[in-house]
Amino acid sequence: MNGFHGKYFSITDPEGVNTVIYRINETAKQLQNKYPRYTVERLVTSEEMQGNLTKRTYYVDYPEADGEDLVILSFTKQRVVVNMGFLKDDRVRISKRPIPVKFDTIYSEQPTEYKNFAYTPNLKRPITIIDPETTEEVSPILYLDENTNQVKGKCKLKPYKSYLSFEIRDRK
Numbered sequence: 001m002n003g004f005h006g007k008y009f010s011i012t013d014p015e016g017v018n019t020v021i022y023r024i025n026e027t028a029k030q031l032q033n034k035y036p037r038y039t040v041e042r043l044v045t046s047e048e049m050q051g052n053l054t055k056r057t058y059y060v061d062y063p064e065a066d067g068e069d070l071v072i073l074s075f076t077k078q079r080v081v082v083n084m085g086f087l088k089d090d091r092v093r094i095s096k097r098p099i100p101v102k103f104d105t106i107y108s109e110q111p112t113e114y115k116n117f118a119y120t121p122n123l124k125r126p127i128t129i130i131d132p133e134t135t136e137e138v139s140p141i142l143y144l145d146e147n148t149n150q151v152k153g154k155c156k157l158k159p160y161k162s163y164l165s166f167e168i169r170d171r172k
Contacts, residue, residue: 006061015052018135024069038168127167
């Protein structure tokens with residue numbers, strides 16, 4: 001039987017706030033010389049309206065026994081608040097000091113811009129690009145790189161539009 005094998009938790013957002021959460025995955029040590037050390041995976045969510053509030057439930061399928069590191073992004077009209085979280089057992093701990101980040105439009109006169117990345121079929125990527133107006137990820141366009149004979153992805157970005165992009169890196 002296929003189904004959900006994991007944990008879930010809920011966050012209630014006030015009107016005008018949309019929270020999305022990503023799970024941080026560390027690549028197996030033997031593969032880190034070929035792939036990025038960390039990738040991010042957006043958590044599946046469901047929504048329930050409660051008056052002017054939105055209750056969002058996030059699902060973590062097959063959580064690691066030693067816990068899951070999370071990136072929590074809360075979008076408003078002109079800013080995003082970045083928090084770190086940790087899911088262990090049946091508790092989510094969120095950092096006490098959120099990091100407010102303001103974003104501006106990247107000026108470009110070209111009709112499109114592309115960011116290339118190695119494609120992984122499990123949708124785990126080292127860099128994630130988000131449209132802050134919709135809080136949806138920019139979907140990649142897949143292509144075959146003839147030089148490396150690998151499937152890669154490109155993200156098409158519109159000019160005169162803001163995007164939020166983030167990557168998890170070591171502190172080094």
